[in-house]
Amino acid sequence: MRQLVCGNRTLNLADTHVMGILNVTPDSFSDGGTLYSNQQVRLDNVIRQAEGMVTDGATILDVGGESTRPGAATVTLDEELGRVLPVVEKIALELDVVISVDTSTPEVITESVKLGAGLINDVRALGREGALVAAAKTNLPICLMHMQGSPATMQDAPSYDDVLDDVEYFLLQRVKACEAAGITKDRLLLDPGFGFGKSVEHNLRLMNNLDRLKQHDLPLLIGTSRKSMIGAVLNREVEQRLPGSLATVALAVMQGAEIIRVHDVAETVDVVKMTRAVMAETV
16 A cells, blocks of 8 residues: 655555645636735635635645746746745644645745645656755655646647657656656656646547556646636636536546645545545445
């Protein structure tokens, strides 16, 4: 039975875990500004939402201070630190939950761990200068995500010879880089990066072939919540994409995904439980 040691907490990966999204940014594509406005984190709102997510069944909360939506602008180091650190510190003091930090920035990685973060979730797969070294020193699990290009340009014209081959190759190369830096394989998770430099067709092919990544015996983190692939298929605006999001959750769970990253925790927990009951043929 595989365990993921996240600081002072441990996740049993025989279960499927739901990760709640806490974007403390003014411009995230789905919930921008809800937890951040007037150039500051609305800490009371953050904790209220975090508490609700934990009550609803989230075992991980993912805190992000830099929007990575298509076309997003970069933030300064001080801005990201100022958004993320107070939230990590507050959650660590008040809630029994694994705190994931959605960051590519070495200083944010280092300082978040000091305050109680238990997992690093990096859309740039530790590609930013200094991130690999910083992550190696934490002894925490790290999720490596595939992204073609950068958030500013990734959706301009995504193109692959074969999206399955290319995503798999990239992620395995990053695994090798991590191992060379002293990060053991049992600390690594993979995320194919739905919506990060992919067309709708690329996303659908990845969703239908998660076994390509599962064969490498690394946990999978899947994030499709409210994304444009769902809007394109169903012709729905962001606030109308919950049913489509939940369909992708069921598909991911059936293909062995261990962590599901979402905005809508309660509904996702129900879908995970129902899907796993069918798979096990028992309650």
